[in-house]
Every structure is written in structure tokens, then in C-alpha cells.
Amino acid sequence: MTDFVLVAGAWLGSWAWDEVVPELRAAGHGAHAVSLSGLAERQGVAAGQQTHVQDVVDVVERLDLRDVVLVGHSYAGIPVGQAAERIGDRLSRVVFVDSNVPADGESFVSAWPDGRAAVEASIAANGGFWAPLAAADFEGQGLDEEQIARIVGGSTPHPGATLTEPAVLAGPLGELPVTYVKCLLDGAEPNGDVAVLLESERWRLVTMETGHWPMFSRPRELARVLLDAAAPGA
Numbered sequence: 001m002t003d004f005v006l007v008a009g010a011w012l013g014s015w016a017w018d019e020v021v022p023e024l025r026a027a028g029h030g031a032h033a034v035s036l037s038g039l040a041e042r043q044g045v046a047a048g049q050q051t052h053v054q055d056v057v058d059v060v061e062r063l064d065l066r067d068v069v070l071v072g073h074s075y076a077g078i079p080v081g082q083a084a085e086r087i088g089d090r091l092s093r094v095v096f097v098d099s100n101v102p103a104d105g106e107s108f109v110s111a112w113p114d115g116r117a118a119v120e121a122s123i124a125a126n127g128g129f130w131a132p133l134a135a136a137d138f139e140g141q142g143l144d145e146e147q148i149a150r151i152v153g154g155s156t157p158h159p160g161a162t163l164t165e166p167a168v169l170a171g172p173l174g175e176l177p178v179t180y181v182k183c184l185l186d187g188a189e190p191n192g193d194v195a196v197l198l199e200s201e202r203w204r205l206v207t208m209e210t211g212h213w214p215m216f217s218r219p220r221e222l223a224r225v226l227l228d229a230a231a232p233g234a
Contacts, residue, residue: 002092002230003030003065007056008215009074009099010163011132011155013040016073020215023223029230034059036079038159049079049107049165056083066090069230073097074212075163078108082167084176094176095229097222098183098212101194102167109163111193119163129157141211142185142218151216174200179229181222185211204234 004024008016014033024031036055037047056079060068068090072080077099084094100111109116122131132155138148174197182190184207190198198205206225208214214222228234 001029002067002069004069004071005059006033006071007076007080009076010158015154016215019219020223023220027227032059039156043156047159048161052079052162053082056080057086060087060090067092069093069095071095072099074099075108078102078167081173085170093229095179095226097181098186102169104169105166107164107166123160126157128160130160131157143216147216173197178203180205181225182207183210183212183214
């Protein structure tokens with residue numbers, strides 16, 4: 001049995017996986033959706049980036065999980081990529097879902113130069129938090145009105161320090177066993193740093209014909225991608 005540990009991106013909590021978790025459990029696997037510190041039901045908990053890394057590690061260790069597939073969506077790829085190093089032989093695979101990936105000494109905003117000023121301005125104007133997106137920002141991402149309303153209604157401000165603090169990696173990310181899921185409505189090609197990592201023989205690319213939030217737009221298809229990634233020999 002594989003244990004999936006699922007971490008959604010900025011502004012979201014464990015609830016984002018509500019339509020994916022049952023599919024994984026129905027296939028006979030464990031599925032553990034995580035709300036990171038400062039988000040969703042954990043609002044008010046102080047958090048920097050390393051707090052979020054430890055959140056993921058703590059779930060694995062507290063539940064004594066083995067054969068773990070860590071799943072990081074969007075921002076969450078940064079803490080998940082670091083946590084993957086720290087759980088040792090408990091790790092089976094990492095699945096990055098249309099996500100950022102960590103680089104040693106670099107932060108979320110340093111890896112996103114075009115949007116850095118806007119993110120930092122939002123953090124400064126919102127008491128140290130990155131304000132959630134508005135409904136209009138989800139257009140063109142394969143989501144219907146009900147799905148957009150669900151995301152907007154559930155989103156909470158994202159702790160700014162998690163976006164500006166640097167990642168800490170002990171070794172090359174390309175040495176981890178990884179499936180990278182590219183959602184094509186959010187761009188036809190992976191980012192340059194991901195493209196380089198995909199040259200590793202331990203990384204494989206999967207594409208989905210949907211937008212940046214596939215756990216809402218295509219939950220069953222995403223669950224199948226995750227199950228395939230966890231299969232022996234993947």
C-alpha cells in the first residue's frame with residue numbers, strides 16, 4: 001500500500017483534495033491531505049518556509065508512513081521538494097503538480113521574477129500575507145463557476161514569509177524519483193528550471209489537458225495520474 005501525502009498550493013488547505021482522496025483510498029491506498037501552518041483551519045499559526053517543510057515531515061513521521069508519495073501542487077512543491085530529502089527511505093516518489101520546485105538558497109519569489117514585485121506588494125499591503133486571488137483570476141483554467149466559487153470561498157491569506165525565505169537542499173533535486181505533472185492550460189511547457197530537471201533519468205513528465213487547479217477541474221483524472229506515478233516501475 002502506498003501512502004499519498006497531498007499538499008495544495010498557496011491559499012489552500014487539505015480541503016482542496018476532497019475529491020481526490022476518496023479515489024486514492026478506493027484503490028486501496030492511504031491518502032493524507034495536509035493543511036500547512038497559517039492556512040485553512042490552521043490560520044493564526046506563525047509560519048515561515050521551513051515551518052511548511054516541517055509540517056510535511058511531521059505528518060510522515062507522526063503517522064509512521066512508509067512507501068510515501070509526496071504530492072506538491074503549485075507553491076507547495078517548494079516545501080514538498082525539501083521534505084522529500086528529509087524523510088529518507090520512507091520516500092517512494094515525489095509528484096509535483098504544475099508546481100514550483102525548490103532550489104537551494106532561492107525562494108518562491110526569487111524563482112518568479114515577473115511576479116515578484118506584485119507578490120511582495122501584496123504581502124506589504126496585507127499585514128504580511130499574500131492576498132487570495134479573485135474569481136476573475138481563474139478564468140481560462142478549465143474551471144466552472146461552481147468550482148471557482150469553491151476555491152475563492154475556501155481560500156485564506158497565505159503567510160508571506162513562506163514565499164520570501166530561501167529553500168535548503170542537501171543534494172541535487174534531480175536525484176529524487178519524480179513525476180512532474182504539467183497542466184497545459186496554464187502554459188504549454190514547464191518552466192526552465194523544471195525543463196532542466198526533466199533531463200534527469202529519474203524524472204518523468206506527464207501532461208494534463210486542464211488548468212492549474214486539477215484537483216478541482218479534473219479530480220478523477222488527477223487521481224489516476226497519481227496512482228500511475230505510484231505504480232511499480234513508474
